[in-house]
């Protein structure tokens with residue numbers, strides 16, 4: 001078994017799998033730790049330290065670089081260049097395509113409450129956006 005190091009932590013297992021897929025697409029084997037605790041009880045995600053994305057120790061630096069680019073939206077830009085037909089909306093202020101999406105805290109609270117009361121996870125839209133180019137923030 002290789003020595004694994006955690007290079008990123010997510011509260012959402014889906015985001016962790018996206019990061020793992022990005023790393024593997026770049027030729028870096030990746031593992032996900034503690035995801036099943038989170039799937040079983042999302043409200044404990046923060047308390048359990050989140051879902052960890054791990055790589056082999058000798059690939060830590062390369063893995064961190066790739067994930068930084070992934071989280072900054074750099075691969076999204078290259079994807080748009082390769083497949084221009086799938087071009088998403090850009091920043092309404094400057095037109096930049098590198099955009100960070102996030103879930104507003106109120107939506108997360110609603111998710112936790114509905115999970116606790118009804119026991120069902122309702123899919124959330126990523127309704128908050130921030131442009132990496134100009135810093136503009138907006139909601140959809």
Ligand SMILES: [Zn+2]
Nearest residue numbers: 091094131134
């Ligand atoms: Zn912008």
